[in-house]
Amino acid sequence: MEIDEAVRGSSDRRMRTKYGNAVYVVQRAFALYPFEEVAFSFNGGKDSTVLLHLIRAGYYLYKKDSGDGSQMDAVKNCPLRTIYFESPCAFPEINSFTYETVSTYGLPLETIRSDFKSGLEGLLKEKPTKAIFIGTRIGDPNAVGQEQFSPSSPGWPPFMRVNPILDWSYRDVWSFLLTCKVKYCSLYDQGYTSIGSIHDTVPNALLSDSSGGKSFRPAYMLSDGRLERAGRTKKANNKMEINSVASNGMTNTEGEQMVSRSASIVIVGDEILFGTAEDKLGAALCNKLHAIGWRVSHIAAVRNEIDSVAEEVERCKSTDDMAPDEEFEDYLSQIMGNDYTGDRNEMALLPEGITELLHHKSLPLPLIKCRNVITFAATNVDELEIEWDCLLDTQDSGLVRAKPFVSKHLRTALSDAKIAPVLAKLCLEFSDVYIGSYRVSRSGPLVVNFTGKDYQRVEAAAEKLMSSFEGHFSQVDSCK
Numbered sequence: 036m037e038i039d040e041a042v043r044g045s046s047d048r049r050m051r052t053k054y055g056n057a058v059y060v061v062q063r064a065f066a067l068y069p070f071e072e073v074a075f076s077f078n079g080g081k082d083s084t085v086l087l088h089l090i091r092a093g094y095y096l097y098k099k100d101s102g103d104g105s106q107m108d109a110v111k112n113c114p115l116r117t118i119y120f121e122s123p124c125a126f127p128e129i130n131s132f133t134y135e136t137v138s139t140y141g142l143p144l145e146t147i148r149s150d151f152k153s154g155l156e157g158l159l160k161e162k163p164t165k166a167i168f169i170g171t172r173i174g175d176p177n178a179v180g181q182e183q184f185s186p187s188s189p190g191w192p193p194f195m196r197v198n199p200i201l202d203w204s205y206r207d208v209w210s211f212l213l214t215c216k217v218k219y220c221s222l223y224d225q226g227y228t229s230i231g232s233i234h235d236t237v238p239n240a241l242l243s244d245s246s247g248g249k250s251f252r253p254a255y256m257l258s259d260g261r262l263e264r265a266g267r268t269k270k271a272n273n274k275m276e277i278n279s280v281a282s283n284g285m286t287n288t289e290g291e292q293m294v295s296r297s298a299s300i301v302i303v304g305d306e307i308l309f310g311t312a313e314d315k316l317g318a319a320l321c322n323k324l325h326a327i328g329w330r331v332s333h334i335a336a337v338r339n340e341i342d343s344v345a346e347e348v349e350r351c352k353s354t355d356d357m358a359p360d361e362e363f364e365d366y367l368s369q370i371m372g373n374d375y376t377g378d379r380n381e382m383a384l385l386p387e388g389i390t391e392l393l394h395h396k397s398l399p400l401p402l403i404k405c406r407n408v409i410t411f412a413a414t415n416v417d418e419l420e421i422e423w424d425c426l427l428d429t430q431d432s433g434l435v436r437a438k439p440f441v442s443k444h445l446r447t448a449l450s451d452a453k454i455a456p457v458l459a460k461l462c463l464e465f466s467d468v469y470i471g472s473y474r475v476s477r478s479g480p481l482v483v484n485f486t487g488k489d490y491q492r493v494e495a496a497a498e499k500l501m502s503s504f505e506g507h508f509s510q511v512d513s514c515k
């Protein structure tokens with residue numbers, strides 16, 4: 036079978052692994068469901084073209100494993116029910132490629148001319164359909180929460196969505212199509228990298244020829260797969276969102292200077308939770324954020340384990356699936372040399388479509404930014420210092436620098452109860468100043484902390500407390 040031979044003969048180990056996993060899913064689906072109750076959702080796009088050939092290969096391997104070898108010539112093709120939702124808004128090139136391909140590979144085509152949901156309802160009424168192969172990949176807007184076998188959503192007709200290429204990246208798709216030398220829709224050679232309707236899709240500007248003309252390089256030349264959807268005009272493009280946040284953030288107007296943004300810190304380390312090591316990074320990072328005018332609203336220490344980290348990050352408002360990030364994998368492999376296995380390395384699992392790598396000449400590994408989550412690889416305060424300075428030095432960090440906070444600390448031997456009513460009044464009068472108190476030890480002095488962005492207000496609040504208790508307060512330190 037030519038696809039199987041092409042991949043197995045290739046020196047690209049990553050592709051062989053991806054291929055092996057995907058054809059395994061295809062074989063499982065054929066083992067689980069009667070062939071006539073399985074369908075393939077094909078639309079002529081690159082992902083569904085990959086899927087077509089994986090299904091052909093998986094079907095061949097399934098037959099080979101389960102039947103006698105003498106009939107193998109007969110399974111060169113896979114006569115799987117194929118559904119195409121044809122729309123008047125589809126590109127003519129997509130339409131013609133779809134029709135040509137089903138004819139080349141002898142696929143029985145069922146064309147549906149309604150929306151996905153009602154089309155599938157009609158299909159299931161007409162013919163029992165237990166499973167449908169779909170070319171969804173993580174990073175597609177509709178992939179969130181899906182696995183290789185995912186039942187259709189509530190409210191949709193009941194069938195199993197089979198997603199053999201869920202964990203494939205943009206580069207994996209092109210490596211496969213080019214290695215197998217299969218035909219794909221001509222639009223991809225004209226700079227289209229992901230194809231929707233004629234109304235929302237243009238060639239990807241990142242493939243525009245430097246000559247300034249209207250020609251574009253082929254889709255497989257897009258080096259950063261995270262920008263695959265940059266040609267989808269009306270739909271949100273994550274990268275653009277990040278950029279606009281970053282550039283808005285850099286306009287340091289007076290108003291913005293006074294706004295205090297808030298950050299959460301997630302420290303990852305089993306040793307901290309075992310009590311064998313003390314976390315110093317959290318405090319150091321609080322100081323650094325404070326110095327650029329940010330408040331820290333929450334610090335958490337979590338286990339060095341992907342689900343614990345994901346759960347905590349989710350709590351801090353970031354929701355996305357994890358996928359291998361190839362560029363980051365390349366860095367890891369350079370650093371780790373022969374120790375790097377390359378296959379499903381958890382360190383390189385990053386949310387696809389929203390991950391930006393922040394490069395800096397002083398850093399061996401780039402910092403990772405996923406929307407509003409920045410990951411430091413520091414294991415100690417010295418490393419954190421370097422990474423922090425590089426972050427501030429990076430244009431795309433999106434880290435808005437606001438007016439730094441100033442603090443003043445006063446010490447007293449008076450009791451909490453004695454000063455509490457005055458502090459309560461001060462809090463009302465100086466609502467722009469954070470006023471709190473703490474003790475270093477149970478019997479030691481009480482320290483009152485005043486923190487705010489306006490130095491004069493901080494001073495005024497502290498003065499007022501001192502004058503309320505003449506001679507009972509002394510200053511601990513002051514920073515401007």
Ligand SMILES: Cc1cc2nc3c(=O)[nH]c(=O)nc-3n(C[C@H](O)[C@H](O)[C@H](O)COP(=O)(O)O)c2cc1C
Pocket residue numbers: 076151167169176177186187188191196231
């Ligand atoms: C065969 C098939 C099954 C689908 N099943 C579901 C489903 O169970 N739940 C759902 O929310 N969307 C389902 N969809 C819709 C897709 O999630 C998505 O909206 C569609 O592929 C269009 O993607 P696009 O908006 O990126 O073009 C299905 C689509 C197809 C073609």
Ligand SMILES: Nc1ncnc2c1ncn2[C@@H]1O[C@H](COP(=O)(O)OP(=O)(O)OP(=O)(O)O)[C@@H](O)[C@H]1O
Pocket residue numbers: 076077078079080081082083084086118119120121168169170171172175228229230231
């Ligand atoms: N009109 C359609 N008819 C049949 N299946 C479809 C249709 N639109 C989407 N699908 C299914 O959903 C999958 C994901 O669609 P998506 O548009 O992300 O991928 P693609 O069209 O294969 O490639 P590209 O990302 O380059 O457009 C397809 O691979 C296909 O299985």
Ligand SMILES: [Mg+2]
Pocket residue numbers: 080229230231
């Ligand atoms: Mg498409």
